[in-house]
Amino acid sequence: MGAPSGRSVTCPSCAFHFKISPEEVASKRYRCPHCGSGVDLGTEPPTVERPENFVEVFSTRNQGDIALLKSLLDDAQIDYYVLGEEFLSIYPLIQPARFFVSTGHAEKAKLILKSIDTNSFGVSRS
Ligand SMILES: [Zn+2]
Numbered sequence: 001m002g003a004p005s006g007r008s009v010t011c012p013s014c015a016f017h018f019k020i021s022p023e024e025v026a027s028k029r030y031r032c033p034h035c036g037s038g039v040d041l042g043t044e045p046p047t048v049e050r051p052e053n054f055v056e057v058f059s060t061r062n063q064g065d066i067a068l069l070k071s072l073l074d075d076a077q078i079d080y081y082v083l084g085e086e087f088l089s090i091y092p093l094i095q096p097a098r099f100f101v102s103t104g105h106a107e108k109a110k111l112i113l114k115s116i117d118t119n120s121f122g123v124s125r126s
Helices: 022-027 063-075 103-115
Strands: 007-010 017-020 029-031 038-040 047-049 054-060 080-083 097-102
Touching: 022 029, 054 063, 054 103, 063 080, 063 097, 063 103, 097 103
Parallel strands: none
Antiparallel strands: 007 017, 029 038, 038 047, 054 097, 080 097
16 A cells, blocks of 8 residues: 555534545544534544534434435424434445434424334434
8 A cells, every 4th residue: 555645534523525634544533624523433433522512313224214304404494413324325234324413403303203204214212
C-alpha cells in the first residue's frame, strides 16, 4: 500500500461527506466539520457525541421504513438524524438504521411512530 492518505467518511449525524486525516483514521476519532459532532469509530456502531441531547426512538433494517419515517419526521419538522443508514447497503442483516430525535421532539416523534403501521418495523422503542 502507498502512503496513508486519510479516508473519506460520511458524518453519521448530518450525512456530510468529508475526508479525515491519517492521524484521525489511526485514532478512530474525528469531529465533523459540518455539525460539530464527535465520532468514535472504535465502537460498533460508531458512537456519535452530539452537541445536543438526542434519544434513540426507533431502529429498522427496512429501507422503505427509513424513507417513510424520514418524510414523516421532515413533515413534522422534527430534529433527527439517522445512524448507520449507510451500513444497510453493506451489512443489511447486521446493522439496523437507528433514528435519533432531539429530546424536545421525542414525544412528538413517538406519536408519529404510533400513528403509522409498524408491522414491518424491526425494532420499535418506547
Ligand atoms: Zn456532521
